[in-house]
Amino acid sequence: MPVSGTTAAEIAGSVRDQVASGELAPRAVLPPVRVLAAELGVNRNTVALAYRRLVEAGVAETRGRGGTVIAEVPQLAREGVGADGDSVDLASGNPDPELLPDILAAVRGGRYRQPLYGMPAVDPDLAEWASNDFAEDIEQPFRTLVTHGAVDATERLLNAHLTRGDLVAIEDPCFLASIGTLRLNGYRPAPVRVDGAGMRPDALRAALEDGARAVVCTPRAHNPTGASLTEERAADLRAILADHPQVLVIEDDHFSAVSARPYQRITPPSTARWALVRSVSKFLGPDLRLALVAADTESTLRLEARLSAGTTWVSHLLQHIAHALLLDPGVHELHERAREAYAHRSGLLVRRLRAHGVEVPCRPDGLNVWVELDVDSRSAVQALAQRGWAVRPGGLFVREPSAHPEAIRVTSSTVTEPQAEAFAAELAAVVADLRAANRQP
Numbered sequence: 001m002p003v004s005g006t007t008a009a010e011i012a013g014s015v016r017d018q019v020a021s022g023e024l025a026p027r028a029v030l031p032p033v034r035v036l037a038a039e040l041g042v043n044r045n046t047v048a049l050a051y052r053r054l055v056e057a058g059v060a061e062t063r064g065r066g067g068t069v070i071a072e073v074p075q076l077a078r079e080g081v082g083a084d085g086d087s088v089d090l091a092s093g094n095p096d097p098e099l100l101p102d103i104l105a106a107v108r109g110g111r112y113r114q115p116l117y118g119m120p121a122v123d124p125d126l127a128e129w130a131s132n133d134f135a136e137d138i139e140q141p142f143r144t145l146v147t148h149g150a151v152d153a154t155e156r157l158l159n160a161h162l163t164r165g166d167l168v169a170i171e172d173p174c175f176l177a178s179i180g181t182l183r184l185n186g187y188r189p190a191p192v193r194v195d196g197a198g199m200r201p202d203a204l205r206a207a208l209e210d211g212a213r214a215v216v217c218t219p220r221a222h223n224p225t226g227a228s229l230t231e232e233r234a235a236d237l238r239a240i241l242a243d244h245p246q247v248l249v250i251e252d253d254h255f256s257a258v259s260a261r262p263y264q265r266i267t268p269p270s271t272a273r274w275a276l277v278r279s280v281s282k283f284l285g286p287d288l289r290l291a292l293v294a295a296d297t298e299s300t301l302r303l304e305a306r307l308s309a310g311t312t313w314v315s316h317l318l319q320h321i322a323h324a325l326l327l328d329p330g331v332h333e334l335h336e337r338a339r340e341a342y343a344h345r346s347g348l349l350v351r352r353l354r355a356h357g358v359e360v361p362c363r364p365d366g367l368n369v370w371v372e373l374d375v376d377s378r379s380a381v382q383a384l385a386q387r388g389w390a391v392r393p394g395g396l397f398v399r400e401p402s403a404h405p406e407a408i409r410v411t412s413s414t415v416t417e418p419q420a421e422a423f424a425a426e427l428a429a430v431v432a433d434l435r436a437a438n439r440q441p
Contacts, residue, residue, distance in 0.1 A: 015070075024070050029068070032067060087385060101284060101331045126146065141297070146314045149281060169214065213246075215250065218251075226364020238266055242270050251276045261365045273298060276294045346412040358373075367413040
């Protein structure tokens with residue numbers, strides 16, 4: 001059935017009907033604007049507006065000279081993809097299971113009672129603990145909520161304040177889930193380059209001047225690079241954001257309890273809409289699916305509307321478990337061990353790499369080490385896989401791989417000293433082989 005209509009709304013509706021019925025499949029190319037305008041007897045601007053509405057709604061996408069095509073469900077890279085077979089897993093991005101507490105042991109502790117519909121969405125005891133914890137780092141007035149993890153919090157906050165097509169400043173390289181969140185919700189990414197001290201001020205300023213309406217920043221243990229904001233860098237970013245008080249600022253402090261670096265805040269007092277998100281996944285366990293959120297009053301009201309009791313509140317059983325674990329002295333001791341272990345393991349890997357002539361641009365914090373290469377990273381990943389090592393290519397984490405140095409991400413959370421030495425030697429050998437192959441005529 002051909003596209004029909006005489007107004008932009010009718011033309012867009014006709015295309016959407018055909019997509020819904022299956023007559024227009026994903027990747028189907030829509031007629032050029034001038035051709036469809038002539039067929040329908042309408043002005044070209046009318047068709048152009050219809051196509052723009054389809055793109056804004058996520059039904060279609062523009063591909064430059066490739067025209068306007070029906071959008072398909074994005075195929076997103078995800079975390080947790082590790083090794084196959086007998087390979088050593090340095091790819092998954094996971095915490096060390098031995099450094100996570102026993103969740104089941106906390107189930108029967110405390111005062112848990114079955115909640116019913118109409119109960120407050122946030123467990124009062126957990127809310128009190130979280131408010132006290134956030135108060136150590138936040139001077140502005142705030143309210144506390146609980147979401148289904150940091151990714152859920154970020155997505156709901158963006159959706160509460162933005163519309164499809166809005167520009168969002170994100171780190172470059174960037175956390176895979178953040179890349180996916182922007183793609184699935186139709187936001188345009190404004191990549192902000194990252195160095196060893198975090199987001200670069202010049203890049204953030206450029207993104208804001210280009211019209212970014214939100215900033216998503218990881219203040220420490222940045223995934224994938226391991227970078228953490230220095231006090232000086234955070235002050236520079238605050239000064240830039242102070243000139244843009246209308247911009248939503250989301251800080252994803254995912255590694256808070258086990259980070260070896262202090263939290264450095266980038267949100268200035270003048271920012272009207274902001275949130276600090278602290279997931280418990282890296283230190284209590286990914287399956288708790290829970291994050292604590294401190295935000296301004298307007299943002300919490302909008303979040304509450306999306307997490308209202310009776311629909312999508314976070315399970316009170318999960319909240320009860322998280323609160324019990326956060327109060328447990330034994331868990332605090334485990335967090336101290338985890339902090340030391342992760343710092344030791346990433347440092348160990350960096351030292352062994354440097355001993356074999358492979359430089360690492362920054363001293364990382366967190367679960368991963370970012371290794372820049374002067375050879376093709378995908379070829380290096382494939383060669384390492386053949387030698388029994390699983391890592392991830394850096395191109396997965398960047399907007400435009402051709403604009404970045406080649407790199408790989410290596411998960412160091414469980415690496416042992418023999419593994420660090422063996423991997424460093426293997427990577428050096430792979431790089432040498434690829435360099436030699438590149439020199440051949």
